[in-house]
Amino acid sequence: MEVISNRLKSELVGKKVKRGSESEIIISSLRNVVKTILERSTSTEDLLEKIKNSQRPFVIMFFGANGVGKTTTIAKVAYLLKKNGMTSLIAATDTFRAAAQEQLEYHANKLEVPLIKGKYGGDPSAVAFDAVASAKARRYDVVLIDTAGRMHNDKDLIEELRRMVKIVQPQEKILIIDSLAGYDALEQVKAYDRAINFTGLIVTKADADVKGGIILSIAAELAKPIYYLGIGQDYNDLVKFSPEWLIPKLLPNN
Ligand SMILES: Nc1nc2c(ncn2[C@@H]2O[C@H](COP(=O)(O)OP(=O)(O)O)[C@@H](O)[C@H]2O)c(=O)[nH]1
Ligand SMILES: [Mg+2]
DSSP states (O other): OHHHHHHHHHHHTTOOOOTTOHHHHHHHHHHHHHHHHHHHTBOSSOHHHHHHTSOSSEEEEEEOOTTSSHHHHHHHHHHHHHHTTOOEEEEEOOTTOHHHHHHHHHHHHHHTOOEEEOOTTOOHHHHHHHHHHHHHHTTOSEEEEEOOOSOTTOHHHHHHHHHHHHHHOOSEEEEEEETTSTHHHHHHHHHHHHHHOOSEEEEEOTTTOSSOHHHHHHHHHOOOOEEEEEOSSSTTOEEEOOHHHHHHHHSTTO
16 A cells, blocks of 8 residues: 555654664554544544434445445434434435345334335436434434445436435445455445545454555545444444554454
8 A cells, every 4th residue: 555655664764773673663664654644534523423412413425336235234223313312314315226225214113213215217306305304203313324336337327316415415424344344445445435425434344354455555545533333233333443443353463
């Protein structure tokens, strides 16, 4: 990774190094570089605090390719909100995939959170708009909007998502990235950034990603907060992101 090697070079250039302590110095410099990069992605403001301090309803839209864990993550966030005494309402806007709506319905029922959905083939923006109106009328704290995740380079989908953002004006636009997606994850980050200029990220399946490399790549690519990591399939498996969590994975044994 270019950013890392460049920064490492500038950390090391001009450093006086005693013979025999070279590797020690390099590793501690590398640790500093990695920490600095990851800190750019560490949110200074906790998402829950932000919601508490904002006007209601607080609207969060979730984006991401199919299979990255959008629906699961939305269920986890609804659970987290509930645990923290906040009410939420979920909007299922993927009106073309019946299975997507059913999956959300399953979680919504389990979590006892209302779900707003549209007719098959209906306008996704209308579903999102209705959900926000409903949350206002019923005084819900948060609206969680699930969106369709067809290919990130699908022009129609991008237009649809942009339109939804324009109509709904969410306070947060969160991109979900699968840490197992490899190089494609970075391509998704760039494509969604161009399309909807997301405000933050949640990286899923960190439990299955032994090395945590994709998180470092994302952090090196852009300075946007990673709010949470998904670390399993249960509602509780959502942890706040911190460099301290990741650094031992990236640089083990020292
Ligand atoms: N191990 C693990 N699996 C996850 C995590 N998040 C989601 N999944 C699984 O990934 C699969 C796809 O998730 P889903 O929410 O349907 O993705 P969507 O298509 O983006 O809505 C499901 O089997 C989830 O249980 C995570 O953090 N860790
Ligand atoms: Mg889904």
